[in-house]
Each structure stands twice: as structure tokens, then as C-alpha cells.
Amino acid sequence: MASTSADKKAERRSRFEAAWNVIRDELVEHLKGEGMPADAQEWFKKNLDWNVPGGKLNRGMSVVDTVEILKARSLTEEEYFKAAILGWCVELLQAYFLVADDMMDQSITRRGQPCWYRVESVGNIAINDSFMLEAAIYWLLKKHFRTEPCYVDLLELFHETTYQTEMGQLIDLITAPEDSVDLSKFSLEKHRLIVVYKTAFYSFYLPVALAMYLAGVPPSYVPAAAPHAAAVSPYKIALDILLPLGEYFQVQDDFLDYSQPPELLGKIGTDIIDNKCSWCINTALAKVTPEQRAVLDASYGRKDAEKEQQVKKIFKEVGVEKAYEEYEEAVVGKIRKMIEAVPEGTKEGELKRQVFTSFLEKIYKRSK
Template sequence: MPSSSPRERFLAVFPALSAELLDYLRSEGMPAPAIEWYERSLAHNTPGGKLNRGLSVVDTVDIILCTDAQGKRTRELSEEEYRDAAVLGWCVELLQAYFLVADDMMDASVTRRGQPCWYRMPGVGNIAINDAFMLEAAIYHLLKTHFRTRPYYGLLLELFHDVTFQTELGQLIDLITAPEDDVDLSRFSLQKHHLIVVYKTAFYSFYLPVALAMRMAGLDDESLYKRALDILLPLGEYFQVQDDYLDCYGAPEVIGKIGTDIQDNKCSWNINVALAHATSEQRAVLDAHYGQRSAESEERVKAVFRAENIDVEKRFKEYEKESHARIEKMIMDMPENVGAKDDGSNGLKREVFRSFLEKVYKRTK
């Protein structure tokens, strides 16, 4: 019997997957303290977020397999289909957990998802490096256990390996462009920001869930993956620009955190827009105060952001309107059920992309 919400039903799958991983450790003769440690790591780092990436796998499989070309529901996912989609979704969430454990250490972050970062938990420290590796390794154990006999198994492995490498490239560009202890705004540019957000966020947060669902649904026309990539990467970039904007302009009680991008020397969209339009005097203020851990310096930077010739808030609203129109046109320009089989089902449907855009457009958190 499905749970009362898509999130609850998805969450209900995780304990069994965690148990599979712990059983593997037992089968390898690992001692009880190691098994207990891994259980705590899995529970602390994997199921506590919004789960948007994992749920997107399930939603996309559902749209492809259970709706017709006009978007009308034709059936429900079988229990086996749902289970397969949820396993792939949890593999994406494990990838996210792996990235975040490592990222928090690199950024010396304090909290994540309302609790201490894993490396800051009592007794963890640098052991979190190995824990991050074990979160990643869990992906490939689950893929082998659940999909080794499927014809698309190798393609799943390829997707995870490729997207992991792409995300790590984005992280590298971010780390060498904006180290917290070495502020140098001459390294920043909108082009650099574009590279960071596409590689660090868009591939694994937007393309990966959809591509996994397409493989599971039997879509084998490679041109469909190019079409999906062409829509999802701009959509992922738009999402991250929103994130940057909300860090500075979102209400903390709504977004659930106090923005720190200015004090943390982040190569955000906001600072790059300001740099692109600043006068020499404004640039001097930004050089002196960006990346400084001071409320006064942060306010000086925000004052430049508000200046009439820069007006980051106005420029974001223009960017958001343009981005929405451009992405919507890309979606409408594709056939309604491209790549469909002879029976008219199982094509790449517009609703896959519409659902993403609707969730993202004008979000406030």
C-alpha cells in the first residue's frame, strides 16, 4: 500500500537499501563497530534533504511509462517499476550525499540540513573522507544488485561515472576560482560562473535523474539524450542563478538559512553581474569588502548591488523572465512524444521538462 505522499513512499524504500548495504558489510566479515559506523553515516547523510533529485527519477519514469502523448494518465507504475525507479533515485541521493560530505570539508562548513556537518560530528573528523568514498561505492553496489541483468546496466554505470567526473570538474573550477582565504575578484566572470554551475550542479541535479529514467524506460535513441541535455543544462543553470539570487535577496525564514555567499567569497551570479557593470569606484568597494567576514563589509557590498547602474534585483527579474521564455520555447519546439514506439507510448514527453520548469520558476526557497 503506497504511503500518503510521493516523498513518504520514496523514503519508505531507503531502509531496505540501507539494510542491503549493511548485509554486504556483514558478509565481508566486518566488525560490529564498522557496521554501526556505516549505518550512522548512511542515515546522517542520505535521507535528510529535499530529495528532489531522487524523486525526479521516479516522476520522470512515471511520465514516460504511464501517460500518453497528450499527457493523460494511462496506468500506474507496477510495484517492480516503482522499486527500480526508486532505487535509481536513491543512487542519485547517495551521489549527492558523497558530494556534500566532501564539499563541507573543503568549505569548512558548520551545518548541513539543520544539523552539524558529518565531519563535525563527535569522533568523525577526517574519517569523513573515507565515509564519502563509501557513500559513492554504495551506488555501484546497489546498481550491481538490482540492475546487473538488465540490458541498460552498462549505460547506468556510464552515466554515473561521467556525471561524477563532470561534477568534480565544476568543483575544481569553483575551488581554484573562489578560495575563501584568497579573495581575488579578477578571477571571477560570468563565463566562469556559467562553467561552475553547469558542471557542478546542472549535470547531476537535472540531467542525471532524467537520463537514468530514460534508460530504465527503454529509450535507446541517443538523439533523445542530446535533446534532454540541451533543455536540462540551461534549466539547471537557471536554477543555480535563482539559488545565488535567493542567498542575497531571499527571506531567511522562507529559504531556511541566512545567506553567506558574500562573506564566503562565492563566485555567485550576483557578484559577477555587479563586476560586469561596476564603475571603478564601485569596483574598489567590491575588491575591499567582498569575501570579508564582517556584517559591515557585507552591507557595503549589498549597497553596490542596489546601485542604480547595477541593480542586481532588477537584472535578476529580467534574467528570470528571459530564461523562462527561452526554456519554454525549447520545450514547445520538441515534438510532443518524440522517439515513441509504434504503439504511441514510451517517448520523451514534453511533460518531463514542463514539470521541472514549473517546480523551478519563480520559486522562493
């Protein structure tokens, strides 16, 4: 009986999760080798398992998928494990951000369970735990990639991406604190900056660039299919496509938070009551009358279901849904043209359009 795409997706996830068990045990064993007591080892293991493997794992698995696309063949066991390590390093980075972010936002739950800092006896120890999640990345890179030609590139990429994400978080925190609503600080340009720096670099460019380094894609090359053409800069091409793709993903996320019912979205949308600098509020602010603006000023970011409905009513009145449809078609058309302009690689070590089309196919017209 032929396996379905759902079966294949489940198999991919299962194989990727099996690699996590090995990586997690390596990290805990390292603590043991450092002479850390049994309770510290157990604490670290719980920190790792609570915070790292529970999400969709799209970022981490994208590293493996992209290496396979670039090599145009199935990976050997060793190649798969190395790609999976880098994928799990991305998931460790995500966990580090989320543990800290949940404390900053005083969030209650994450992935259907209590946020780590709210787990019994954790509290502010979560600050140190987040540091340990980040430090684990660099221990894994040193252990598994120290002798690889791309080692320094991998280190620099993780450091740069972490800094970029923290810049995005800073803009977000000072623009839209939950306890102080000031819509005059909002704008579509501010939203774009937050999205690109807080999400697009680490969620889209990082997994692909890691895979490119691992697959041996050089900083520049003359495409084999066009030997008389000018040299291309594959990492610049990837960045130029993946940042708009990441921005589109987040705009889509913002719109779904407002428009999708919880049973379809899989969670309750809270951007309005949490004073998020989302695409929807910024789009509305550019279209409202003075009277509508007064309603938004009085109602946005309030922990009040009635005021939330008043905000949604204004969103409908100014045509946020139509604006989103127009935005989506325009941005997807632009991204497709950029992908079509990529010189199609014909040999290992050259960029392939499928790297980008695979991302776009997963995102376009998604409903959750």
C-alpha cells in the first residue's frame, strides 16, 4: 500500500526526533563528565525535553530537507545525523528565545503545557536554563563540526542570527509593551523591522544557510549550466528571497490570529488583547477615520472581550481582509519571480530553486 504524504511527514518527524534522543543524551552526558551532580543532570535533561522538541520542528527539519535538495539524493546515515544536529541547534536556539520571551511577556502556556518558568520550583532559574539551552548549541558545534571547513561559518551564522533576533525583540518590547498601549508608536515599517529581525532571519534564512554551508555551497560560483555567465552569490540570493518569505509568513500569522476561529487555528488568537504590533492593526491604522481611530485607541490592547470585538469591527469596516488578499497575491507573485530568476543548479554545491519553492508551498494559503 502506497504511503501518503501524511505518512511520509510522520516518518520524517520520527527520524528527526530519534536524532534528538541521541543529541540530548550527549548533552546530559557532558554534564556528567564535568562532574555535575545527579540532580543537576536531571534538571538539565528536563529543561531540554520540556523546551526543545515539543513544537512543529519545521525550522529544524528544514535544515535536513534543504541538504537533501542541494545534494539531490538521499543522505547517508552520517550525513543525515550531521544535518539533524544543525537542525536541532536551530530548535535549541528557538527554545532559548521562547523560555526568555515567555518570562518577558509573563505568558501562561506554551505548546499546550505551562511555560517553563511556571513549572513548580523553576521560577527565575529559567533565566539560567535559557542560557544553558543557547550554550548547548556551541558545545554541539564544537564536538561535531570542529574539523569541518564550514565550522567558523556555522559559528558566525549562529552568533549573527542570535543578535539580529534580539534586536527584533528589543524593538517589539519597547514598541508594544502589554501594559502600556500607545498606537502612535505603531507603523507598517516598524512592523516590518520587527518581523524581519525577530522572525525571518532565524526561522527562514538560518536553516537554509546552515544547510548550504554543510552541503559545501561556496560564497560565489559560475553556474555549471551557464559557464559564460557572471558568478552568482548564493547566500545573497538566499537572503534576498528568504527575508520577504519570512515577512510574508509572519503577516499571514498575524492575519490568521485575527481571522481564524480557534477550532481551525488550533489556539485562541490574542494579538489584539496583548497589544501586539501586528500587521492587522497597522493596516487598519493607515485606513481609519478619526472616529474609528478613537475607538482603536480606547479598545486595543485591553483585556476585555467587548473591546476586542470593537477592534475586530473596525478591522472589518476598513477592509483588513481585502487588504490581506491583495497583499498575499502581490508578495507571492514577487517571491515567485525572484525564485524563477535563480540560476538553476545542475550539480552538487549549487543552489536549487526547490530550496525556496518548498518553503513557499508550505506557507501559501495555509489556514493555521
